[in-house]
Amino acid sequence: MTRGPRRIVCLTEEPTEVLYALGEQDRIVGISGFTVRPPIARKEKPKVSAFTSAKIGEILKLEPDFVVGFSDMQADIAAELVRHGVEVWISNHRSVDGILDYIRRLGALVGASARADEWAGQLEAGLDAIEDAAARLPRRPKVYFEEWDEPPITGIRWVAELVRIAGGDDIFPERAAESLAKQRILEDPMEVVRRAPDIIMGSWCGKKFRPEKVAARPGWDAIPAVRDGELHEIKSPMILQPGPAALTDGIGAISAIIRDWAIRHA
Structure with missing residues (x-):
């Protein structure tokens, strides 16, 4: 007997990725247009939402019994669906532990607790292995980390945590603790100059990171990362969504950049 919701609409990528990984993709009847993981989802499932907007009428035609979204940014979409009698879960996790817990909770909702718990444990073990290797690097x-350029927005909490696990130190830990993007806007970009990062990582949501534009900012030529050419793009689909990709491909990319830097500067 099928347990839990049978017709799920995923307003962001991470529930789609989780449900496919758990073998529960047949429950999905609609996805976000920004979904890239897994690639087959884009071929199989109708795209009914962006991030801050959704085709409410198209979603209702799919007759979902459950809709999954993420964060305050989707509050208006959720409210509209609730007014139409649809059950909605808006997760709001912002940390690595939160991502692991999200996998377990979503798995439980579809009757796949054991598989979800096992997978989350494997992801956690992978992070532990990366952290152990990073502890042996000669330098930190x-x-x-910049997730938007105009205005500059610093990295969210799970990104700062992944940087630490990979062997680096985020220069704005106090901002990473803030849940809302508007609280992570840099009013004074020269604060980056004063904190003198060795590495700059950029992941501009929805557009290509331009290291030459970053390097050309007034005064930023004094930053060690700019002086040494240590400006790197992390593709946004693998790091800016609080799902499994951040704990695999995302931290993998971050770890490789930090490891290479540490070896060169030993």
Whole structure:
């Protein structure tokens, strides 16, 4: 007997990725247009939402018995669906532990608790292995992670945590603790200059990171990362969504950049 919701609409990528990984993809009847993982989802499932907007009428035609979204940014979409009698779960996790817990909770909702718990444990073990290897690096770089450029927005909590696990130190830990993007806007970009990161990582949601534009910012030529050419793009689908990709491909990319830097600067 099928347990839990049978017709799920996923307003962001991470529930789609989780449900496919758990073998529960047949429950999905609609996905976000920004979904890239797994690639087959884009071929199999109708795209009914962006991030801050959704085709409410198209979603209702799919007759979902459960809709999954993420964060305050989707509050208006959720409210509209609730007014139409649809059950909605808006997760709001912002940490690595939160991502692991999200996998377990979503798995439980579809009757796949054991599989979800096992997978989350495997992901956790992978992070532990990366952290153990990072602890043996000869140096820890200071890292500035930028998730938007105009205005500059610093990295969210799970990104800062992944940087630390990979062997670096996020230069704005106090901002990473803030849940809302508007609280992570840099009013004074020169604060990056003063904190002197060794590495700059950029992941501009929805557009290509332009290291030459970052390097050309007034005064930023004094930053060690700019002086040494340590400006790197992390593709946004693998790091800016609080799902499994961040704990695999995302931290893998971050770890490789930090490891290479540490070896060169030993």
